[in-house]
Amino acid sequence: xxxxxxxxxxxxxxxxxxxxxxxxxxxxxxxxxxxxxxxxxxxxxxxxxxxxxxxxxxxxxxxxxxxxxxxxxxxxxxxxxxxxxxxxxxxxxxxxxxxxxxxxxxxxxxxxxx
Amino acid sequence: xxxxxxxxxxxxxxxxxxxxxxxxxxxxxxxxxxxxxxxxxxxxxxxxxxxxxxxxxxxxxxxxxxxxxxxxxxxxxxxxxxxxxxxxxxxxxxxxxxxxxxxxxxxxxxxxx
Numbered sequence: 001x002x003x004x005x006x007x008x009x010x011x012x013x014x015x016x017x018x019x020x021x022x023x024x025x026x027x028x029x030x031x032x033x034x035x036x037x038x039x040x041x042x043x044x045x046x047x048x049x050x051x052x053x054x055x056x057x058x059x060x061x062x063x064x065x066x067x068x069x070x071x072x073x074x075x076x077x078x079x080x081x082x083x084x085x086x087x088x089x090x091x092x093x094x095x096x097x098x099x100x101x102x103x104x105x106x107x108x109x110x111x112x113x114x
Numbered sequence: 115x116x117x118x119x120x121x122x123x124x125x126x127x128x129x130x131x132x133x134x135x136x137x138x139x140x141x142x143x144x145x146x147x148x149x150x151x152x153x154x155x156x157x158x159x160x161x162x163x164x165x166x167x168x169x170x171x172x173x174x175x176x177x178x179x180x181x182x183x184x185x186x187x188x189x190x191x192x193x194x195x196x197x198x199x200x201x202x203x204x205x206x207x208x209x210x211x212x213x214x215x216x217x218x219x220x221x222x223x224x225x226x227x
Contacts, residue, residue, distance in 0.1 A: 004156070032214050041202070042118070042218040043157075088157070092214035101170065102214055104157040 002027045006089050006105035014113050017079050021108045023089030024071040031094040033065055033072050034102065039085040046074070046087075079112045086110070117141065118219035120205050126225045127195065135190040135222045137205030143217070145210045146188040148180060151202040151221070163188060164210050195226045 007022045025033065032050045036043035047056045049065035049072060056063050060079075065072045076083055086109050090102040118139045127133050139146065148160040162170035163182040177199075179191040188205055202223050206216040 034214055036218075041220040042204070045215050045217065048215055090157075090214075101159065101162070102157075102216065106154070106156050 002091075002093065002103050004089055004091050004103050004105040006087075006108050008108060009106060010109040010111075012111045012113065013079055015080060017112075018075065018077045019079060019110065021074040021076075021087050021089075021110070022071060023074070023105055025089075025091045025103075026070065027091045027093060027103055029094035030067070031092040034090045034092065035063055035072070035074050036088040036090065037085045038088055038107070043088055076110075079110075081112050081114055084110060084112045118205060118207055118217050120203075120219035120222055122222055123220060124223045124225075126227065127192070128227055129195060129197075131195075132191070132193040134192065135203055135205075135224075137188040137190075137219055139186055139188075139205075139207035139217070139219075141207055141217060143207035143209055144185050145208045146182060146185075147206040147208075147216060148188065148190050149204040149206065151204055157204070161190075192224075195224075197226050200224055200226045 004025045013019055032048050034048045035046040037046055047063045052065055052067040060077045063074045086107040088107045089105040093101045093103055121136045145164045147162050150158045150160055159172050160174045161180040166182050166185055177194050181189040202221045204221045205219040208216045
């Protein structure tokens with residue numbers, strides 16, 4: 001059965017710390033891996049990764065994919081209290097064709113304390 | 115209004131009630147999704163509509179009935195729900211052919227008494 005596993009499940013850090021969130025997957029027909037941030041209700045899109053070894057970056061956030069070892073990491077440098085959220089990882093299943101089926105992890109709950 | 119909107123934002127209903135959740139997207143997308151989000155569980159895909167045609171129904175009980183009258187609107191009709199159906203119901207939309215990026219609405223927090 002296809003699955004996406006995120007670790008840690010929860011994390012508490014102080015402002016200014018750097019954090020690394022992990023996402024490993026077992027998906028037979030991999031198309032892409034996506035990261036989302038969920039603060040209160042709606043998950044908001046962060047990154048989509050399709051190729052190994054190419055870092056995607058947006059401000060203090062960056063992410064990279066390893067398709068050989070089947071995992072991705074999301075890094076957040078110089079964390080701020082506004083980074084407190086649940087970070088969700090999802091893998092797109094190619095076998096769904098054009099219907100874009102995502103397999104989701106449980107998420108990592110990050111709390112950044114002042 | 116932009117993005118994906120959902121109404122109502124909160125809903126409390128009894129097990130014998132009938133209610134509907136509404137989702138509207140203003141992004142010009144042609145695929146829409148209903149998800150259920152419960153505590154300590156991954157997001158569960160319930161239904162997918164692509165070009166207004168239902169293409170996925172993940173063994174969802176018949177007490178949940180989706181409707182997609184056009185590419186901008188999606189409904190989830192609820193009847194005779196159970197307390198375990200209490201959850202956050204999220205709607206999302208995307209372009210069918212533009213990658214897996216889905217845009218989410220704020221969700222409806224449902225409590226079934």
